[in-house]
Amino acid sequence: EQIILSASRQFKEGDAQHWWHPPMGRGVRTTCSDDFLWLPFVLNKYITVTGDITILDESIHFLEGRLLNEGEESYYDLPLKSNKTASLYDHCVKAIEHGLKFGEHGLPFIGTGDWNDGMDRVGNEGKGESVWLAFFLYDILTKFITVADIKKDTAFAERCKEEAGKLKTNINDNAWDGEWYRRAYFDNGTPLGSKENDECKIDSIAQSWSVLSKGGDPNRSLQAMQSANKHLVKKDDKIIQLFEPPFDKSTLNPGYIKGYVPGVRENGGQYTHAAVWLIMAFAELGNKEETWGLLSMINPINHGNDVASIKEYKVEPYVIAADVYAQPLHKGRGGWTWYTGSAGWMYQMIIESFIGLKREGNTLQFTPCIPSEWESVKIEYNYLETVYHIELVQTKNSDTKTVKIAINGIEQNSNILKLINDSEAHQIKITM
Numbered sequence: 001e002q003i004i005l006s007a008s009r010q011f012k013e014g015d016a017q018h019w020w021h022p023p024m025g026r027g028v029r030t031t032c033s034d035d036f037l038w039l040p041f042v043l044n045k046y047i048t049v050t051g052d053i054t055i056l057d058e059s060i061h062f063l064e065g066r067l068l069n070e071g072e073e074s075y076y077d078l079p080l081k082s083n084k085t086a087s088l089y090d091h092c093v094k095a096i097e098h099g100l101k102f103g104e105h106g107l108p109f110i111g112t113g114d115w116n117d118g119m120d121r122v123g124n125e126g127k128g129e130s131v132w133l134a135f136f137l138y139d140i141l142t143k144f145i146t147v148a149d150i151k152k153d154t155a156f157a158e159r160c161k162e163e164a165g166k167l168k169t170n171i172n173d174n175a176w177d178g179e180w181y182r183r184a185y186f187d188n189g190t191p192l193g194s195k196e197n198d199e200c201k202i203d204s205i206a207q208s209w210s211v212l213s214k215g216g217d218p219n220r221s222l223q224a225m226q227s228a229n230k231h232l233v234k235k236d237d238k239i240i241q242l243f244e245p246p247f248d249k250s251t252l253n254p255g256y257i258k259g260y261v262p263g264v265r266e267n268g269g270q271y272t273h274a275a276v277w278l279i280m281a282f283a284e285l286g287n288k289e290e291t292w293g294l295l296s297m298i299n300p301i302n303h304g305n306d307v308a309s310i311k312e313y314k315v316e317p318y319v320i321a322a323d324v325y326a327q328p329l330h331k332g333r334g335g336w337t338w339y340t341g342s343a344g345w346m347y348q349m350i351i352e353s354f355i356g357l358k359r360e361g362n363t364l365q366f367t368p369c370i371p372s373e374w375e376s377v378k379i380e381y382n383y384l385e386t387v388y389h390i391e392l393v394q395t396k397n398s399d400t401k402t403v404k405i406a407i408n409g410i411e412q413n414s415n416i417l418k419l420i421n422d423s424e425a426h427q428i429k430i431t432m
Contacts, residue, residue, distance in 0.1 A: 003046060004058055006039055007091045012062040012082055014098025018074070018117070029065055030074040031111035031124075033133055037099050037140055040092040044143045051361030053150050056089040073112045073124055089151055096144060099137055100163055103129040103185065106170030108137055110184055115205065116242075118257030118266045125187040131175045132183060132205045138167050139213035168215055176220055180227040181206040183243070190252075193243065198250040202231050203243040204274045211281035225281060229290065232278075237331055238297050239324050240275035241268055246326075263327030265335060270324040272298060272342040276349050283353035283369040292371045295354060298324075303334065320346050355379065355392070364417040366403055366430050368392055384421040390428040404431045 010016045011029070016036040020027030047053060065079035086094070101109050110123035110130035122128045141164035148157035175181050183193025183203035193203040207224040210216030216224065232241045246268025247258040260267035275298050282290040296302060303324075304310050304317025315321055315334035320343040323335035352358050355377060356368030362383075370377060370392070379390040403415040406429040417428060 003039070003043055003055065004060055004088065006042075007058075007060045007088055008063075010036060010039065010062055010091055010095065011079070012064060012084055013067070014094040016095070017063070017079070024078060025063075026076070026078040028074050028076050029068060029079070030113075031068060031126075032113045032117055033099070033109055033111040033123075033130060034114045034136065036095040037133075037137065039095050040140050040144055040147075041136075043088065043092055044140070044147055047147065047150075049359050049361075056087060056147070056151060058088045059085045060088055060091060061085045062091075073120070089147070089153075092144070092147070093153075093156060096140065096160070099140075102170075103127055104189070105129055105174035105185060106166065107131060107134045107174065107185070113255065114184075116257065116266055118255055118260075119184065119192075120255035120257075121253050122184050122186050122192060122255065124255075127187040127189075129185045130183075131171070131181055131185075131193070132203075132209055134167055134171050134175065135206065135209035135213040135215045138164055138171070138215035139209070141167070142214070171210075171215055172217055175206075176217075180224040181210050181216065181220070186252075192252070192254065197252065199245050199247045199252060200243045200254070200268075201245065202227060204228055204232055204240070204278050205242075208274070208277040208281040211284050212277065222285065225278075225285065228278060233294065234326065235293075235297065237326065238303065239270040239326055239332065240278055240294065240298060241326055242266060242271040242274050243268055261327055264325050264330070265323045269326045269335070270298070272320055272322055272324065272339075273345055276342065276345040280345075280349050280353045283349070283356075286369060288369050288371055291354060291369045295350070300334070303332070319343070357381070357390075359419075362419045364388075364419060365415070366392065366417075366432075368394075368432070370394065383419045385423045386419070386421045386426070388417075388419070388426045388428050390430065393429060393431045395432065402432065405429070406431070 009020055014036060017027040018030045018032050018035050062082040062084050063079040064082040065077060099108060103109055107129035110128045110133060112120040112124050114130045114133045141160045145157045145160045148160060177194045180202050182191050183206050185191055193200055193206060195201055207228040210221040210224055231244050246262035247254060248262045257266050263269050279291055279294045300317045300320060303313040312332040313334050315337045319337050321334035321337045322339035322342050325333045354369055356366050358365045375394060377392040381388040381390055405412045405415060405417055408427050
């Protein structure tokens with residue numbers, strides 16, 4: 001339902017509303033560069049997990065509204081519901097095609113912001129490029145090949161493969177800064193997230209997504225993550241900064257993000273959404289120590305387990321805070337709580353990256369990244385009306401690539417657990 005709702009907020013040209021007000025749908029049309037791309041990203045995840053391909057044929061209307069004028073960054077209006085409809089698959093194709101617009105470095109245009117819409121002046125003249133968006137788009141292109149194959153759309157599958165190859169080459173040629181990946185290029189070609197900058201020398205999400213998307217060179221991505229750990233992880237303060245140093249007095253004008261106090265919210269504080277991505281990337285690299293250490297560090301429970309921590313954190317220690325301040329006068333203070341974006345990613349990270357339970361259709365696979373000293377983890381997994389009692393057992397010097405599965409005491413030849421909905425209770429032992 002949520003996927004279909006989101007698709008219904010897409011304009012017939014391929015872009016989507018940045019936000020809207022239900023029930024009428026009045027909202028903003030912008031030149032933000034990532035909004036419309038989350039539709040194919042989430043659709044791919046949904047199909048992978050559920051195995052439901054019928055959703056691809058759902059017929060959904062488009063929106064119609066006037067195009068943005070030259071130099072206009074956004075407008076607020078009530079768009080019309082178009083008479084034109086298309087399948088969800090075609091909505092996603094249109095979104096991807098709309099994103100295949102690149103600047104002089106061969107990287108996608110950032111427009112008036114990507115995931116970080118506070119960077120609304122980096123590319124507002126239409127020439128600025130986003131390194132993070134390049135990784136995100138690469139991830140979508142490589143995964144959407146499978147979706148196109150399901151629809152027997154050979155031509156679009158080939159186009160996705162071709163565009164992904166070009167994008168990876170351009171990332172390799174134009175996004176590396178020497179010790180980490182840059183974040184973006186301004187309209188005038190000035191890099192952002194570079195050692196050349198006085199502020200925002202290194203940004204977290206370019207490093208994490210170089211790993212998560214597999215769009216980075218493996219050796220460079222490893223070095224980039226080491227750099228992120230060195231410059232952005234503040235273990236004494238229990239925070240993972242979005243970037244460092246915050247914007248303050250330099251001549252760079254990335255946008256309204258600079259209006260925040262240095263170290264608050266997106267301006268160099270912990271933006272938990274991005275902190276979770278960094279931990280997921282460490283798990284993807286198989287780094288058990290950092291994965292568990294950083295997960296424990298951003299866990300809100302550990303910001304409320306003694307009087308001093310409670311006085312510093314000041315917000316509820318039982319929900320995720322969207323941001324935690326790095327500003328010296330308010331160091332460690334939680335910001336916007338009850339915020340679903342960060343919470344949803346935290347949940348995915350714990351289940352899929354840390355515990356390593358990944359569902360594909362009617363199967364479960366296990367690639368855990370739990371601490372070496374943990375001997376076992378117990379999971380109760382509900383598959384429709386059937387309960388699976390799962391125990392992950394980790395032997396000394398375990399190799400998570402070598403997995404043995406026993407179902408109700410009988411060892412299997414496969415390392416994949418096939419789920420059956422028989423309303424029975426099943427005992428599963430996974431040995432690594």
